[in-house]
Structure formats: structure tokens, C-alpha cells
Amino acid sequence: MIPGSFEYFAPTALDEALSLLQEHGDDAKVLAGGHSLIPTMKLRLAEPAVIIDIGGIGSLKGISESDGNLVIGALTTHHELESSDLVQQKVPLLAETAAEIGDVQVRNKGTIGGSLAHADPAADWPATILALDADLQITGPNGERTVKATDFFQGLYETDLGDDEILTAIHVSIPDANTKGTYLKLHQVASGFALTGVAVVLTKSGDTCQSVAVGITGVSEAPYRASGVESGLTGSALSAENIAAAAERAVDGITALEDIHASEAYRQNLAKVYTRRAIEAAAS
Amino acid sequence: MLPSEINLSPIFSGDNSFRFFVAVKKRFCYNAIQFKERSQIFVRSLEGQDVQKEATPLAKKVIHTTINGEAHTHEVEPRMLLIHYIRDVVGLTGSHIGCETSLCGACTVSVNGQAVKSCTMLAVQADGAEITTIEGLAQNGDLHPIQEGFWERHGLQCGFCTPGMIMAAHQLLARNSNPTEEEIRHGLEGNLCRCTGYQHIVEAVQYAAGKMQG
Ligand SMILES: Cc1cc2nc3c(=O)[nH]c(=O)nc-3n(C[C@H](O)[C@H](O)[C@H](O)COP(=O)(O)OP(=O)(O)OC[C@H]3O[C@@H](n4cnc5c(N)ncnc54)[C@H](O)[C@@H]3O)c2cc1C
Ligand code: FES
Ligand code: FES
Numbered sequence: 001m002i003p004g005s006f007e008y009f010a011p012t013a014l015d016e017a018l019s020l021l022q023e024h025g026d027d028a029k030v031l032a033g034g035h036s037l038i039p040t041m042k043l044r045l046a047e048p049a050v051i052i053d054i055g056g057i058g059s060l061k062g063i064s065e066s067d068g069n070l071v072i073g074a075l076t077t078h079h080e081l082e083s084s085d086l087v088q089q090k091v092p093l094l095a096e097t098a099a100e101i102g103d104v105q106v107r108n109k110g111t112i113g114g115s116l117a118h119a120d121p122a123a124d125w126p127a128t129i130l131a132l133d134a135d136l137q138i139t140g141p142n143g144e145r146t147v148k149a150t151d152f153f154q155g156l157y158e159t160d161l162g163d164d165e166i167l168t169a170i171h172v173s174i175p176d177a178n179t180k181g182t183y184l185k186l187h188q189v190a191s192g193f194a195l196t197g198v199a200v201v202l203t204k205s206g207d208t209c210q211s212v213a214v215g216i217t218g219v220s221e222a223p224y225r226a227s228g229v230e231s232g233l234t235g236s237a238l239s240a241e242n243i244a245a246a247a248e249r250a251v252d253g254i255t256a257l258e259d260i261h262a263s264e265a266y267r268q269n270l271a272k273v274y275t276r277r278a279i280e281a282a283a284s
Numbered sequence: 285m286l287p288s289e290i291n292l293s294p295i296f297s298g299d300n301s302f303r304f305f306v307a308v309k310k311r312f313c314y315n316a317i318q319f320k321e322r323s324q325i326f327v328r329s330l331e332g333q334d335v336q337k338e339a340t341p342l343a344k345k346v347i348h349t350t351i352n353g354e355a356h357t358h359e360v361e362p363r364m365l366l367i368h369y370i371r372d373v374v375g376l377t378g379s380h381i382g383c384e385t386s387l388c389g390a391c392t393v394s395v396n397g398q399a400v401k402s403c404t405m406l407a408v409q410a411d412g413a414e415i416t417t418i419e420g421l422a423q424n425g426d427l428h429p430i431q432e433g434f435w436e437r438h439g440l441q442c443g444f445c446t447p448g449m450i451m452a453a454h455q456l457l458a459r460n461s462n463p464t465e466e467e468i469r470h471g472l473e474g475n476l477c478r479c480t481g482y483q484h485i486v487e488a489v490q491y492a493a494g495k496m497q498g
Contacts, residue, residue, distance in 0.1 A: 005363055007362070008345060031409075035404055103473040104399060105392060106386070108398040
């Protein structure tokens, strides 16, 4: 299990990486933590002629606070997000999600940017990033642009990211004190990926649901916001009955995946049950 | 290999369906041109014509590493995996290759203080890194407390998983010097053992934690 041959570049600046991408076009792949790309290359499912290792670009690393936002560099590892004091104080949902990914070694290498760009249908980050309504900052030959998480994921391994673009940072607005987040996941036992993962961000006013955002991964070809659940619960009292009724809409308009791990009906049921439990946890 | 014969589930979430296979291919720049060239080579080989020679190997890259305190400089192919570099180039065969698919943890080494599966990292990514392997733990012939724990508490049977298990335990205790049993099990999740049933491994780590705290 050895990757095919490739030419290797290790730029230390974003500009340099972008011009390498321009130059090599379709033949090139960006390498971040390598924990999706290298396994794919070992299986020869991917045989890029050129690898552009962005691991040495300092400006893509680190977590900071700015104007009520957490700004997370694309190269920030799952472990850094799991263990950061700033993240735990400001948006604990991010740390909670990171802790659910793979194992210690995977979290030490894998990056949030790599996970979002890769867009595995059962990756954990997409659910949480959707529920937090994050903005993704992308740089390409025509400069910088920002995309809402809701517009970023487009299908099985498909995102809004162009071949010549690099995801540079994720902006998450820091929720107020009345807002609570939860991420709840059923691990597929062999791979650890999400058979279903539900992220909920809920704002309460008294016992009423002022607003709720629900991001779901693992169920469909692309992660999605469960808008039926959201509209069903917003403005209602957070009673067990109301939560259960809203959660029933977790797969409205969605085609659930069917594969060797789970049938379509099982995934639909999981989505509803995990949505209900995640909302209950966020409401408690 | 036909798509249906590949089981991707350990490292991808998906199943073996053709739809999934095509999506992965599409996503990972297995572009049309490459595909066309390859199919032509394949057809020519079936027809007994000259098959295009393998392209000349691409430029090697010089890397500098410090492994267990010793500096190394080598020229390596960019595609060489870190585990192969450590075992075959540097000659430190304590780190094992189990699954080759990022799942078993037998290849775990520490790179700049972070436990990583060295079968899922390129040697060139470790350029400039400080690496510790199982061989680097004992000092002056004295076993490291974690190694001693595995000895005292029978944390191994065949020993194949042990180097990786110990390096993962090393990471765990560096981050949490007094872990609960649950934290130990969670911290060793990335490492598989086919012999012990894990109980003795957990006890070995508990022994080491006690000893390291003095
Ligand atoms: C054993 C194992 C278990 C795992 N379990 C889980 C799990 O439970 N949940 C989960 O969510 N994930 C899991 N993963 C996947 C892991 O989280 C990966 O780290 C992640 O999917 C990819 O991040 P990376 O930094 O390793 O990216 P890479 O592998 O380096 O890159 C992945 C893809 O994204 C592109 N890319 C990377 N960074 C950028 C960027 N900044 N801009 C543009 N394109 C970019 C690359 O070109 C490539 O196509 C697991 C992986 C392994 C090996
Ligand atoms: S050989 Fe690296 S994880 Fe199994
Ligand atoms: S001791 Fe044999 S695999 Fe762990």
C-alpha cells in the first residue's frame, strides 16, 4: 500500500501554494493533515501527479477571537480544537464535536479544513459547522471570498470549493449565554465515522425555543440543515411532546443513504431519534 | 481490482457501491486525461504492443529528522511513508506495520510530541521533525515506566501491538498524568490488540501512571 509517484512541494506561504495550484491545475492536490488523502492515495483511488503540502503555511493555523467571532485556521487540528481553552469557553460545541472524531492519532493530524474540503458524507465537522451557521473563508486566483456553510456542501464529496482554491479559515459567531449546543453521534463500530451525527444549536427564551439550528451528517449524500425541525420548533414551548413532534421531521425532503452499514429506513429512524435526543440535551 | 472488491469502509464512511467509487474518483482528480491514457496503455498491452515504460522516478527530496535524539539526513522519494522511512531507511524496526490502513496503531510514533500513525504520513512531511519511536523510550538501559508497566502487568502476549500501544500510552500520560480507567481506554482507542483483551494493557498504563507520579 504505497502511493503512486508524485512531485512534492511544501510552500510556506499561501500565495506560493495558490500559484502552484494554478500552475499544476487538475494534476495537483493540496495536502493538509493527510488523513483522508493519504489513505486514498495508498489505495490508488487518487494518483495526483503533484502534491502541494500546505502543512507549513503558518497563516492557516491557530484559533483567535475577533469581533464576536472565533476564527479557526483551516489547518487547525481536531486535537487543537478539542483541547483549546478558548474554544471550550466560547463555543464548547466545537470541542465536543472534535472529541468525537476518529481516535487520538487521527485527531492529532487531521484538520478541520481538510475535513470540510473532503466532505465525506459521514464526517462530523459538517453537521456542527452547519448548525453554527459558520462562514467559510476561501482564497483563489481571483482573491478572497466567503461562503456560508449552508451553500458549501453540494453532494457526495462535492463542495463549492474550486480546484484552484484553498479553504483558509472558518468563522463562527460566538453564541450568547442563552444559546446551547450539542453534538450527538452514533459511531459506525469499525470506522468510527458517523452513522448519524446531529448538531443542535438552540437559543431559549424562558422555556420557549427562540431559535434552533439542526445540522445532520451521515444520513444523506451531503450534510444538511433539517429545516422542517427548525421551523417546527421555533416559537414553541420546549416540552417533550413538541421536541418529539419536531424531530419527526428530521428527514423531510431528504433521501437517506442505504449501504452495507445501515438501511435507508434505519438511517431515517436514527436521524429522528438522535435529533430528538440532541434537542433535549440542548434544551435541558 | 473491481470496485466491488474494494472494502473502503475502514477509512471512508461509505460502502462499496459503484456510485461511491465513482464519487471518490471524481473527487480525487483521477481526471479524464489520466483515465484515457491508462485505458490506452491497457489496450495496447492486451494487443501485445509496446507498453509505455513507467515514468522515470520523480525527484527525491532531502529530509532532516531527529529520531530518538540522533540527527539523520536522507534523500527519499516523496511518496515514501514515514513508517517505511523509520524501518527501512533508518533501520529502527521496533515500530510495526499492522493494517497499513490507519486503523491498528501498531505504527504509532511521536512526531514533535504528537502520537501519529506513521503509515498515514509521508516521510517528507516529517522534514525537520523530532521523532520518538519505541526504541527511544528506555534510558541508559532502564526501561521507561510504561515499558516496565507492560512487563509487570503482562500487558502483552505476542507483542505485535506493543510498540504502538506504548507510544499511544506515552501520549496519553503526557496529556493526563492521572487518567481514569475510562480515560485510558478512550486514549488507546486508536490501537488494536488481538491477544490481551486490553485489561492488562489498562493495568500496565495504571502502573506506569502511578510510577511516573512517584
Ligand atoms: C482511521 C481514521 C478514522 C477517522 N474517523 C473519522 C471520524 O470519525 N469522523 C470524521 O469526521 N473524520 C474521520 N476521519 C477523517 C479525518 O477527520 C481527516 O482528518 C479529515 O477528513 C481530512 O482532514 P485532513 O487534514 O487529514 O485532510 P487531507 O487528507 O490532507 O485532505 C483531504 C482533502 O481535502 C483537501 N484539502 C485539505 N485541506 C484543504 C484546504 N485547506 N483547502 C482546500 N482543500 C483542502 C485535500 O486536497 C484533499 O482532497 C478519520 C480518518 C482516519 C484515517
Ligand atoms: S499500520 Fe498504521 S495504523 Fe495499522
Ligand atoms: S499482544 Fe498480540 S496484538 Fe497485542
